[in-house]
Amino acid sequence: MEKALLMMDYLNVTQIGDGSFSHKGDLAIDIAGKDSNIDYLKAPFTGIVRRIYSNVNAVWLESVDKVVYADGTIDYMTVMTLHNDDVSNLKVGNIIKQGEIYYKEGSTGYVTGNHIHLAVGKGKFKGNGWYENNYGNWCINNQIEVSKALFIPSNTKIINSGGLNWIREDEFIEENTYIEYKVVKGDRIFM
Numbered sequence: 457m458e459k460a461l462l463m464m465d466y467l468n469v470t471q472i473g474d475g476s477f478s479h480k481g482d483l484a485i486d487i488a489g490k491d492s493n494i495d496y497l498k499a500p501f502t503g504i505v506r507r508i509y510s511n512v513n514a515v516w517l518e519s520v521d522k523v524v525y526a527d528g529t530i531d532y533m534t535v536m537t538l539h540n541d542d543v544s545n546l547k548v549g550n551i552i553k554q555g556e557i558y559y560k561e562g563s564t565g566y567v568t569g570n571h572i573h574l575a576v577g578k579g580k581f582k583g584n585g586w587y588e589n590n591y592g593n594w595c596i597n598n599q600i601e602v603s604k605a606l607f608i609p610s611n612t613k614i615i616n617s618g619g620l621n622w623i624r625e626d627e628f629i630e631e632n633t634y635i636e637y638k639v640v641k642g643d644r645i646f647m
Contacts, residue, residue, distance in 0.1 A: 460526070487571060
């Protein structure tokens with residue numbers, strides 16, 4: 457079973473969920489890479505493109521199987537990304553394997569600079585993928601805090617965590633995980 461991963465070479469959180477600007481009442485975050493260059497996002501899991509909304513180049517990617525969340529949940533996951541300048545390479549129904557580059561920073565829509573707006577929904581894609589909240593912001597259905605959903609790969613350099621409690625993929629130990637050890641001559645067993 458795949459762990460859901462936020463795969464970028466550098467992680468720079470530029471706005472957190474429930475921010476004072478475009479994220480009021482929303483758990484989405486804005487992320488960027490190392491500097492003002494365009495950085496890429498790799499697929500967090502093997503997924504299928506469920507919807508593309510061209511006004512802001514929003515893409516919904518749903519896991520093809522259940523995945524392991526950073527908080528230990530096991531379920532399907534849907535991620536929504538916005539602002540890539542060109543998503544013409546993506547089509548609804550495309551299968552994207554975990555780790556493949558599928559999205560990049562951009563400035564399409566109402567933005568103040570290149571970045572990726574990233575939201576995570578628990579479970580499978582539902583309805584049209586999002587809803588308008590009481591503040592006039594569009595939120596992914598069944599939203600969950602991004603840092604509770606996505607692990608950070610061990611080789612990702614964190615520039616700005618946004619104050620979120622990220623879990624590295626190599627720090628997570630699944631419940632009911634057992635280590636098999638073969639007792640050899642000279643081992644001491646304490647009871």
